[in-house]
Every structure is written in structure tokens, then in C-alpha cells.
Amino acid sequence: MLEIKARQGLEQLEEYKVEMVPNADIVVNANEANWNLPKDVLLQVQYKTQEFIFNRYPPMGTGDLGEVLAEDLHVGSDKIIIGNGSSELLEKACFAFGGAGRKIAFPYPSFSMYGVYVQMADSISAPYALTAEGYVNADAVIAFCAKEKPSLLIICNPNNPTGNLNSLENMEKILAGVSCPVIMDEAYMEFAQEPESSKEISTLSLLDKYNNFLCFRTFSKAYGLAGLRVGYGIGSDKLIGIIQKVLMPYHVNSYSLMVAQVAYENKTFFRERVQLIRSERNKMRGELAGLGFKVFPSETNFLLFLPTEKLACKLAVYAETKGYQFTGNNASKAGTLIFQELLQRKILVRNFSGNFYLPGGIRLTMGTEKENVKVLAVITEICKSAEE
Numbered sequence: 001m002l003e004i005k006a007r008q009g010l011e012q013l014e015e016y017k018v019e020m021v022p023n024a025d026i027v028v029n030a031n032e033a034n035w036n037l038p039k040d041v042l043l044q045v046q047y048k049t050q051e052f053i054f055n056r057y058p059p060m061g062t063g064d065l066g067e068v069l070a071e072d073l074h075v076g077s078d079k080i081i082i083g084n085g086s087s088e089l090l091e092k093a094c095f096a097f098g099g100a101g102r103k104i105a106f107p108y109p110s111f112s113m114y115g116v117y118v119q120m121a122d123s124i125s126a127p128y129a130l131t132a133e134g135y136v137n138a139d140a141v142i143a144f145c146a147k148e149k150p151s152l153l154i155i156c157n158p159n160n161p162t163g164n165l166n167s168l169e170n171m172e173k174i175l176a177g178v179s180c181p182v183i184m185d186e187a188y189m190e191f192a193q194e195p196e197s198s199k200e201i202s203t204l205s206l207l208d209k210y211n212n213f214l215c216f217r218t219f220s221k222a223y224g225l226a227g228l229r230v231g232y233g234i235g236s237d238k239l240i241g242i243i244q245k246v247l248m249p250y251h252v253n254s255y256s257l258m259v260a261q262v263a264y265e266n267k268t269f270f271r272e273r274v275q276l277i278r279s280e281r282n283k284m285r286g287e288l289a290g291l292g293f294k295v296f297p298s299e300t301n302f303l304l305f306l307p308t309e310k311l312a313c314k315l316a317v318y319a320e321t322k323g324y325q326f327t328g329n330n331a332s333k334a335g336t337l338i339f340q341e342l343l344q345r346k347i348l349v350r351n352f353s354g355n356f357y358l359p360g361g362i363r364l365t366m367g368t369e370k371e372n373v374k375v376l377a378v379i380t381e382i383c384k385s386a387e388e
């Protein structure tokens, strides 16, 4: 009789499933870019594709992309690591610093994959709470680490799904105040940076001062390359050396590396888009607040909004009159109503309604201007109908 036993610890781990709606017209659920590469970038990629060497394995190490990043960020290439999306780097960091009996600290509510990677690495989850407004409380995190003694601390800044940007001062306080390695997940930092501003807001500006952290970035968001899976880490050469031990050889394909390099070398083409997303986000935030939602102060390419009590009550009643039989409290019913009604109109957002910390929460990625107008019109229509 065949006896199949998964590795210990995997029993509790559920397979990660992504909501797919193949016929959705507006896909604003995964914080991707809603347009393809800028034409000039695409042309350069096409040109390079003609002579591309497909038959060889990718370079070991970080290759040309690593050199370009190192030069631009004024660091040695030993301070750069590249991954198959920043997801791979997060996962491998958990493998490298976690393990049986070790704790890894990560925020909540935040990127749900942190807990999954911790479990996959057979480590103990040590979640720490963000404030009710979605910020990291530096003193509380330092005290938490002193007590729990994690072997790795993860910080998400700006935070997904709330979007909050934490001050550099607070981030530095943590780097100076904890004794374990720190991963600063800055997947959305490009959207926080005012394109023309010289004010430092990223921990990248602390690279010369601290050697206990890595800053993770990705090409999936601001560069719109989610399909190619490229992320990178910058910082402590010591930490990088340790993570490198658990990477597979040739773990990032050479075509993705080439396209990411072309994108990075043409950053300016993406700036305009980032600026547009920032302005759409700020506009949308005002509109949603005007409808009676609590909207988190996002510095990313998405917004998280929750119905306030009064609105939740109206939407929950309206859901019943429409024949829905949602379970949970009013906020959760209200969020699910919005999610379902948008879905009926082929608009896919991310539903956090049932999340205990984000009751009724909906996360909306900023799409094109036209898409945003459509999404807002539907949400407005639902809220107005609930008023009647």
C-alpha cells in the first residue's frame, strides 16, 4: 500500500490559489501595471531579441543586470542579488535564515505570502501587528524582536495591502534597534517617490550606514514586468552570501534578465506612468472617501478602502434586498457586495472583506484612466442605490 507523507509542517499549508476570472474586462486585483511596456522600450527589446542567445544557460551570479543596478545604485556588485521575482528572494531568505525551531517576524495585516514562506521554510511565524492605521510602530517592533528573538525580521514598506509608507526615520530606528537581519520589502517604493523629488524615503539611502539589512525591489510593479518574474535585493554582502547558498543555479531566465535591464536603463519612460498612477490614486482616494469609505493613505499603485459603519449598514441591507445571502458582519457583507457587483460587470478587484483586521476591505489597483473612471462609476452606483 502506497504511503504518501508530505514533509512535516506542510499538512497545514494550503496551496496558494489566485482568483482568476478569464473573461474579466478590467483586472485590478493584483497590483500589476495595466498597460504593456512603453513603445520605445518594446522596440529595444525586439531589437535585442533578434540576436538573443537562447541556447545557453543564464549567467551565474547577477550578470549584466547586476552590473547596471550596482553602478546606478553606487554599490559593489557583491551587494546585489537577483531573484525570480522578489518572491523568490523572500522565500529563499526564509530558507536561509529560518529553519526548524527558528522564528521569522513579519507584519500583519500585510503581504500574505510572508507567512507561507515562513511555513515552507519549516520556521515559526512571529507576526507583529501594524497600527490600526497600517503603520509600523518602530518601538513596538524593537520590543517584539527583543522578546521573540526572531532570526529574520521582514518589514513591508509601503505596506501591502494598506499602502502606508513609513518614515525613513522609523525604518532606521528599527535597523539600529534590532539584532537580527532585516528584509525591507520595498516592492512598491517607486510609487511613493515623487519622481522629481530628491528627498530620501527608501532604506536604500542607509546602505552605507547599516550592514544588517537587505532592501528588496521588483520589476513586477512600476516596471510592469510581472510576467517575466524579476526582483532584486540590495544591501549587506554577508546576508546576500547566505541567501545565495540556497538559490538554484540559473534561477532567473536570461530573457527576463535582458528585458529587465532594458527597462531599468530606460527608467525615464516609466516615470510618466508612475506619476499618472500617483495622481489617479490621489484622485480616487478623495472620491472613495466622499462616498463614505475609510481609505488608507496609500503611497503605492493601489488603494485599500473599507466601508464606515453607516455605509456598511446601508450596503448590508441593500445586499439583502438584492437577494444576496452573505454571512458575517455588516462590513464584511458590504465589502462582499461591492466585490460581487463589480465582478458581475467584469471588474476584478481583491476582496479582503472577510479579513478580521480589514472588515469589508477592498483593494483596488490603479488601472488606466478609463478603467478607473469605470470602476468608480460602478462603486458610486452601488452606494447610491443603497441610499435609496
Ligand SMILES: Cc1ncc(COP(=O)(O)O)c(C=O)c1O
Residues within 6 Å of the ligand: 030, 031, 084, 085, 086, 087, 088, 111, 156, 159, 160, 185, 187, 217, 218, 219, 220, 226, 229, 230, 231
Ligand atoms: C509586498 C510585496 N512583496 C513582494 C511581492 C512579490 O512580487 P514579485 O515576486 O512579483 O517581485 C509582492 C507582489 O504582489 C508584494 O505585494
